[in-house]
Amino acid sequence: MKKSKMPFNQLFKTSLxxxxxxxxxxxxxxxxxxxxxxTYELIIVVENTQNYERKSETIEIAVEKVKPLLEKxxxxxxxxxxxxxxxxxxxxxxxxxxxxSLDQLIFQVDIPGNNSxxxxxxxxxxxxxxxxxxxxxxSRFVPERTDDYTWENDKVAFRTYGxxxxxxxxxxxxxxxxxxxxxxxxxxxxxxxxxxxYKKNEENPGAYHIDSGEGYDPYHVGSSRGIGGVGxxxxxxxxxxxxxVEYKTRATxxxxxxxxxxxxxxxxxxxxxxxxxxxxxxxGSNLSRFESTFTSENEIPNPTIGITLHEKEGEVKxxxxxxxxxxxxxxxxxxxxLGVVIDPELVQGFKDHRxxxxxxxxxxxxxxxxxxxxxxxxxxGWDKSGQIENKAEWxxxxxxxxxxxxxxxxxxxxGKKK
Numbered sequence: 384m385k386k387s388k389m390p391f392n393q394l395f396k397t398s399l400x401x402x403x404x405x406x407x408x409x410x411x412x413x414x415x416x417x418x419x420x421x422t423y424e425l426i427i428v429v430e431n432t433q434n435y436e437r438k439s440e441t442i443e444i445a446v447e448k449v450k451p452l453l454e455k456x457x458x459x460x461x462x463x464x465x466x467x468x469x470x471x472x473x474x475x476x477x478x479x480x481x482x483x484s485l486d487q488l489i490f491q492v493d494i495p496g497n498n499s500x501x502x503x504x505x506x507x508x509x510x511x512x513x514x515x516x517x518x519x520x521x522s523r524f525v526p527e528r529t530d531d532y533t534w535e536n537d538k539v540a541f542r543t544y545g546x547x548x549x550x551x552x553x554x555x556x557x558x559x560x561x562x563x564x565x566x567x568x569x570x571x572x573x574x575x576x577x578x579x580x581y582k583k584n585e586e587n588p589g590a591y592h593i594d595s596g597e598g599y600d601p602y603h604v605g606s607s608r609g610i611g612g613v614g615x616x617x618x619x620x621x622x623x624x625x626x627x628v629e630y631k632t633r634a635t636x637x638x639x640x641x642x643x644x645x646x647x648x649x650x651x652x653x654x655x656x657x658x659x660x661x662x663x664x665x666x667g668s669n670l671s672r673f674e675s676t677f678t679s680e681n682e683i684p685n686p687t688i689g690i691t692l693h694e695k696e697g698e699v700k701x702x703x704x705x706x707x708x709x710x711x712x713x714x715x716x717x718x719x720x721l722g723v724v725i726d727p728e729l730v731q732g733f734k735d736h737r738x739x740x741x742x743x744x745x746x747x748x749x750x751x752x753x754x755x756x757x758x759x760x761x762x763x764g765w766d767k768s769g770q771i772e773n774k775a776e777w778x779x780x781x782x783x784x785x786x787x788x789x790x791x792x793x794x795x796x797x798g799k800k801k
Contacts, residue, residue, distance in 0.1 A: 424504060425503070425796055426504075427463070427501065427502045428499060428794070428797060429501075429793070429794055431494040431499065437496075440493075441638060442794055443488075444794070449504060455506075458485060459507075460507045462474070462506075464502065472514065473491070473515065473516045474638070478633065481631060488504075490502075491638060491665075491666065499793075515637075516637045518573055518637065519637045519666070520535065520635060520639055521535050522534035522642050528581050528584065529544075529558055532642065533577050534640055534664055535568070535576065537667065538573075538770060539567070539569075539671075539764075540577060542568060543564070543566060543609075543627065544561075545626050546626055560604075560626070561625060561626065563646060564689075565612050566600065566602055566609055568599075568602070569763075569767070569768065570597060571765070571767060576598065580597075598768065601714055604742075606741075607691035608621075608745055610690055610721050612688075613660075614686075614689060615656065616687040620652075621747070628645055628646060628647045629644070630642060639663055641661065644662070646660070658676070658677055660676075661674040670722065670761060677752075677755045677756075678755065686752060686757050688750065690708065690710050690746040692737065692744040693712060698711045698712075701733050705785055706725040706729070706785060707724055708733060710722075710746055711774045719763055720774065722761065722763065723760065724784055724788065725750065726758070731750055734747040734749070764776075
């Protein structure tokens with residue numbers, strides 16, 4: 384849970400002003416200089432029904448539930464307070480569809496097991512400031528490195544490839560990449576590294592492939608799905624799109640980054656399919672959320688999520704009943720845990736597909752989405768980062784991630800109060 388950084392002495396003085404009246408005696412009159420009692424408008428109740436603590440959990444509030452407050456005070460003048468500590472929480476407003484109208488208010492909380500907590504949504508008071516956090520999420524299009532799209536939070540970073548990278552490959556020019564797979568950037572620091580690594584790579588090509596203390600990019604994608612890319616498995620073949628052709632950044636901020644990628648139609652065993660992919664990543668999470676929407680004039684075949692097995696030196700573990708699939712592999716003297724978490728109702732089967740040709744060996748997860756929309760989570764944990772120590776911890780992380788998805792925090796917005 385991200386807290387405001389108000390100095391203790393200021394917090395102490397503010398607390399005193401909130402609780403005690405300063406009385407001024409003037410002649411026969413007594414004038415109260417006390418601050419009026421704090422008023423607030425809405426209470427957000429968050430309940431954890433599980434027996435373990437939920438840390439840095441993102442709470443989403445639809446804008447319709449807070450619209451009167453938003454219209455009255457404006458987004459920049461609304462804050463969320465933890466009344467138990469009187470701390471203000473870092474929050475973020477999101478416009479999901481790019482229509483210049485806010486759709487969500489999000490913030491993060493820590494809730495003990497089998498417990499509930501109230502938070503206050505109110506207007507910013509005099510002498511207060513919106514709280515800030517050193518930690519953040521981030522994503523952007525990267526034209527200086529051909530045309531990657533890259534995203535990160537305090538735990539992990541990813542990237543994928545655009546049309547210029549595809550053109551260079553197809554026209555035989557250097558510096559291209561032909562892939563719609565998802566690359567993993569292994570970071571070992573909490574602060575943002577995307578801009579820094581790309582700048583270093585401009586000055587010294589290949590710099591981000593060398594670990595200089597913040598992490599590096601040793602992960603090979605090639606024509607594989609990388610970690611969480613999509614294709615279609617039919618007739619013992621995987622049909623995949625080429626690079627994305629359009630991007631739209633929807634949000635970037637202290638809690639969540641959201642963007643969309645569009646892919647040109649491609650042939651799947653005689654059928655033409657299009658994909659639009661919405662990707663989001665929350666602060667504190669090792670897994671990105673992927674939501675792919677497919678369109679076709681024909682019946683869409685079963686989408687397949689992939690994890691590359693590289694040189695087949697790692698270990699696959701799959702649990703169809705829980706919707707958890709992972710690969711644990713050695714990498715430059717350390718280990719990398721890859722994982723996909725999905726609603727098990729969507730899983731049609733999986734295949735530990737191992738072949739001899741380059742980039743062909745993959746853990747493939749066949750799915751049957753409803754309404755041609757497929758939602759899943761994919762990401763990684765690197766033992767050198769200190770986030771996980773071993774394979775058992777990575778398995779436990781994926782298990783708990785799935786349990787949280789299956790048992791979300793209960794959120795209720797109460798009516799006005801003064």
